[in-house]
Amino acid sequence: MGRRSPYPAEFRNDAVALYRAAGGKRTYAAVAADVGVTGETLRSWVRQADEQAGRDHSGEQGAETRDEELARLRAENGRLRKAEKGMGTRAGDPAPGSGLFREGDEVKARRWDFISTHRVEFGVQRICRVLQVSRSGYYRWVAGAAARAERQAADDVLVTEIREVHTAHKGTYGVRRVHAELRGFGHTVNRKRVERLMRRHGIAGRHLRRRRRTTVPDRLAPPAPDLVQRDFSAEQMNEKWCGDITYVQVGGSWLYLACVIGICSRRVLGYSMASHMRAELVIDAMEMAVAARGGRVDGVIFHADRGSQYTSAAFAQVCDGFGIRRSMGRVGSSYDNALAESFWQGLKRETMHHMPFTTMRQARLEIFQWLTYYNTRRRHSALNYLSPAEFEQQHQRERRITLAA
Structure with missing residues (x-):
C-alpha cells in the first residue's frame, strides 16, 4: 500500500485540471512550479487520474456536460438580451451608425x-x-527636436515593456505593481513616468464593483474573543492566520470559496470550493492549511468573522484538535477582517472582469489558477512588492542567518 499523499484530494484534482487546461503547451515542471510541487509529483497525479478515469494521456479531455452547456447558453442568451441598443454584443464596442463619433471631435x-x-x-x-x-x-x-525624439524613442521602448508586463499578468496590474515588476527586472525607472505613460496609452489595472454582504451570523453560537484587534501584522509565519467565505456566480447558480491566509506572508495556505456553505467548506480549507505547514500549527491564531460556519461546533472541534486559537471580529464590520476582504476584492477583480463564469469546471480552474498565481508570482504591496512565496523564502533566509549568528 502506497504512502498517503500530504496534499488533499481537492488540491491534487485542481492541479491536474490546470495541467490539462494547458493542452500540452506547458510542461509538467512549468505547471508544477506555479502549484508549488515538483514536476514528477504532478506527473504522477495526472497518471493516477488517467488510470482512475480509464483513459490514457492521448484520450479526449472530457466533453462539456449537458447541464453545463445549458447553463452556458442561458448565460450567453441573457447577455445578448441585456446588450444596449446601438452597442456591439461582444465587448461593448460601438455598433456601426451608433453616432458615437460626432462633428467637432477632431484633434487640433x-x-x-x-x-x-x-x-x-x-x-x-x-x-x-x-x-x-x-x-x-x-x-x-x-x-530641442533631437532631444525630444530621443525621449520619445525611450518612451516607446518603455511602453512596450509596460504592455508586456500588463499582458503577462492578464491586465490586472496597475501603476504600482507594473513599476515594481519593471524594477524587479533591473530597470531604474521613475514611478510617475510609468504612471504618465500608462495613462497616455490607456493602460490600467482592473477595479471591482461594490459587492454584497455574505456573512450569516449564528446569534445563538458562542463567539470567540477578538485576539487580532485589527492588527493584521505578524512576525512569524505561524503566528496569525485569517479566513473567510465568498461566492462567485456560475451561470444561474453559485460556487462558494473558503480560504485560509497566513497573515505574515499573505500566502493562501488552504482553500476549498463547493456548491454549499456548510461547515465542511471551512473545515476542508483549514485542514489543507494545516497540511501546508506540516501539521505543526499549535498556538496559531485563526481570525474570521462570526459566520455560522466559523462558530459551528464541528469547526471548533477541528481547531481544538490542531491547537489553533480561534478569534472573531464583530458582526457586520468588514474592517475587523480587512485582510480577507481585500483578498476577495483582488480575486474577483482579476478573475471576473469580463463576465460571470458559465460552468463549474471553468470557475474552479480559473480560481485555482489565480490562487497559484497569487502565491507564486503576484506582487503584494504589503510585502514590499514581493510575491508571498518570495517573501517566505526571504524570511527563511534571514531567520537562518540570525540563528547562525
Whole structure:
C-alpha cells in the first residue's frame, strides 16, 4: 500500500485540471512550479487520474456536460438580451451608425507643428504674429527636436515593456505593481513616468464593483474573543492566520470559496470550493492549511468573522484538535477582517472582469489558477512588492542567518 499523499484530494484534482487546461503547451515542471510541487509529483497525479478515469494521456479531455452547456447558453442568451441598443454584443464596442463619433471631435494640430508645416509658404514671423506666439519659443522648440525624439524613442521602448508586463499578468496590474515588476527586472525607472505613460496609452489595472454582504451570523453560537484587534501584522509565519467565505456566480447558480491566509506572508495556505456553505467548506480549507505547514500549527491564531460556519461546533472541534486559537471580529464590520476582504476584492477583480463564469469546471480552474498565481508570482504591496512565496523564502533566509549568528 502506497504512502498517503500530504496534499488533499481537492488540491491534487485542481492541479491536474490546470495541467490539462494547458493542452500540452506547458510542461509538467512549468505547471508544477506555479502549484508549488515538483514536476514528477504532478506527473504522477495526472497518471493516477488517467488510470482512475480509464483513459490514457492521448484520450479526449472530457466533453462539456449537458447541464453545463445549458447553463452556458442561458448565460450567453441573457447577455445578448441585456446588450444596449446601438452597442456591439461582444465587448461593448460601438455598433456601426451608433453616432458615437460626432462633428467637432477632431484633434487640433499643435501650434509649433503648424508653424513648421507652413513656414515656407507664409514665413515664421507672420505665422507667429497671427497665432500670438513668440518666435524665440518656436526656435527653442526646433532646437530641442533631437532631444525630444530621443525621449520619445525611450518612451516607446518603455511602453512596450509596460504592455508586456500588463499582458503577462492578464491586465490586472496597475501603476504600482507594473513599476515594481519593471524594477524587479533591473530597470531604474521613475514611478510617475510609468504612471504618465500608462495613462497616455490607456493602460490600467482592473477595479471591482461594490459587492454584497455574505456573512450569516449564528446569534445563538458562542463567539470567540477578538485576539487580532485589527492588527493584521505578524512576525512569524505561524503566528496569525485569517479566513473567510465568498461566492462567485456560475451561470444561474453559485460556487462558494473558503480560504485560509497566513497573515505574515499573505500566502493562501488552504482553500476549498463547493456548491454549499456548510461547515465542511471551512473545515476542508483549514485542514489543507494545516497540511501546508506540516501539521505543526499549535498556538496559531485563526481570525474570521462570526459566520455560522466559523462558530459551528464541528469547526471548533477541528481547531481544538490542531491547537489553533480561534478569534472573531464583530458582526457586520468588514474592517475587523480587512485582510480577507481585500483578498476577495483582488480575486474577483482579476478573475471576473469580463463576465460571470458559465460552468463549474471553468470557475474552479480559473480560481485555482489565480490562487497559484497569487502565491507564486503576484506582487503584494504589503510585502514590499514581493510575491508571498518570495517573501517566505526571504524570511527563511534571514531567520537562518540570525540563528547562525
